[in-house]
Amino acid sequence: MLRLLGVAAPLIGLAAVGAAFSQESSEQSAPPRASHSFMSSAQYTVPDVRLVRDDGKAVALPEEMNDGRPVVLNFIYTTCSTICPLMSQTLAQFDHELGADRGRVHLMSISIDPEEDTVARLHAYAQKFHAGPEWQHYTGTAQASLTAQRAFNVWRGDKMGHSSVTFVRAAPGTPWLRIEGFVTPGELLQQYHHLLEQSGATVATR
Template sequence: GRPVLLNFIFTTCSSICPLTSRTLEEFQDKLGPEAARVHLMSISIDPEQDTPSRLAEYARKFHAGPGWQYYTGTLAASLAAQRAFDVYRGEKMSHTPVTLMRAAPGKPWLRIEGFVTPDELVDDYRNLLTAP
């Protein structure tokens, strides 16, 4: 399995989500060809509005490479994912910026609360890969 970097977004968000999505865009740019090794995942917290076509449009806006997928599904599945990663905050406007990354299946998740720069994210990623 390859490293995973995960965040939660919704396409009509005008504050946190564009900033965290821009950070992931710059993260993949900074990694260059190495970005193909990382599975970037953005999971919608508003699946009722975020259709696959709306997410595809959002992905284009942030120049998502082939390794960056956007996920939507049922409301129940979205809530289950949010709860599994302890990011559920009730109303979608109450969500906070959280990025999670894992070096490989079975390895622990690194939880990054708040906003980070693309450089900090690259540093965290490289440190995670070299951790025992």
């Protein structure tokens, strides 16, 4: 069937952080499982594309991404009623659990359906998930969105190829953590703090 193009992330000389297939075990019959997610570390070149933010402002992706804050990134579209609401809800809950640290992070959601996702629709979508000032949604031309998707190796031919992938990066220049599958808000928070600690340690030893 459709199994030719694998989902191998561009691993560049970095060991995978580890496959985190967490599954609670219990004597009770069939406990609910925690998330199924696969994590890897990867370098991506942020493409120099112009996108339009959900406040209507035209922006350059590298500038948005490289303002020094840690970035959590995903790709969504607003009419998606299957996995996107869960992905966005996960980001929203993660954001909430950050508490006072929320001001330090930059959450970014890029539309993979930019012609449908006008600024007004993106704005309404962002509000539905109570996105604060630290969380922006982006649209733009179909080509710009495609370029961004290709740069992060998430484009799979069309929207139906969309899967749940979350990216986390501590600071510009450091590698991205790529999380495939459904990560829980708690796991995302844990990974985020871990990445920040690592990054802080790296800075301290320089």
